[in-house]
Amino acid sequence: MKRGSAAWGLGCAVLLAVPGVALAQSKPVGAAEGARPSAPAKPPSAPKSKAGAPNKPPARTEAPSAPRFVWPSLRVLEQVDASEVVEAGGVPVVLRAVVVKDSVQDLVQRFADAFRAGGLHVPPGNEQPQLASGAAMLTAVDMYRGLTFTVILQPQDGGVTLVYLGEANHTLRREPSAEGDVATLPPGAHQVLRVNDEGSRTMSFLAPMSASEVDAFxxxxxxxxxxxxxxxxxxxxxxxxEELRVMHEPAEGGLRSVVLILRGRARAAQGSSVP
Structure with a gap:
């Protein structure tokens, strides 16, 4: 398994590109939503009432009595990156990546159950981002505390799974600035996400370009x-x-999903030595 600095940066960018801001700032709810998922890449759907309409938990205004959510324990085989705090879109985020001895399908169910048991709101499947390459993504929201919890599960050779864990605190968000961008944005670029930490900067976006046009630009x-x-x-x-990586892949609507990762050469070499 090859998991270097580029893979870590790409995973971070995808992990943080979730609709968490609007969810975290919406009205608090009293209980989490979400039925048990039946496939690895399909997040939980909202439960149905007898009449077929989605059930919504009653709104609450009092402070939560439940303790703060804690990630479930995992059978960790390898820690790819230790916990670190980065800034993504002006939001501070704690990130961690590990390799575990479990399948994607089992892990989706485990995290969905843990989110519900922790009193978090799990948005329905049509509000959960879908990923390619057999990866699954699931986001839950603590609407009282303004936190979002996101997990990305990527199957690896040998029946193990690479797990990205992200916890974003939207109450501390500040307006992001384009000053000091990693590189120039191409015409038509949108949904720009900037991620900064002590040793690297990542910028991701969508652009109406082909693969050859991105490379040429x-x-x-x-x-x-x-x-x-x-x-x-x-x-x-x-x-x-310095080292700059330019990675891209097809996205919906004929767009191209582009990720730029800037690192110091010493840090990049250190990151790429992970087996």
Whole structure:
């Protein structure tokens, strides 16, 4: 299994690109929603009433009596990255990545049950982002405390699963700034997400471009800014003591999902040494 710094940065960007702000700022509810999921990539759906309409828990205004949610215990085989606090879209987020000895389907059920048992609101399936490559994603909200909890589950060789855990505190959000962006955004770029920590910066967005157009755009833009493409790797650029990765994949509606990851060379080398 190859899990280097690029994979970690990409996972972080995807993990944080969830509709958590609106959910966390909405009206508190008294109980979590969500039926048991039946497939790895399908998050829980809202339970139905006898008449077929979704049941919504009654609204509450008093402070919660339940303790703060704690992630369920996992059978960890490898810790890819220790817990760290980053800023994503102006929101502070605690991130962690581990490899566990469980299937994606079992883990989806375990996290869904843990979210409900913890008194969190689990949005219905049509409000949960869907991922490609057999990965599953599930988000739950503590509406009293303004927190969102997101887990991404990526199947790996050997029947194990790479698990990304993210906890965002929306009550501490500050307006993000485009100053000091990783690189120039192409025309038409939208849904821009900026993630900053002590040793790296990540920017992700959607753009109405093809794969060749993304590559050509950044080859030209980065070349003017003094970046040199790494030999044998069209997605990697270097400049002085920095490394910039340009990764992209198809998205819905003919768009391209692009992730840019900027790291210091020393940190990048350290991250890529993870087996």
């Amino acid at each position: 950044y080859a030209q833009v980065l070349g003017r800014e003094g970046w040199r493409r790494a030999e044998g790797d069209a997605s990697s650029y270097t400049r002085a003591s």
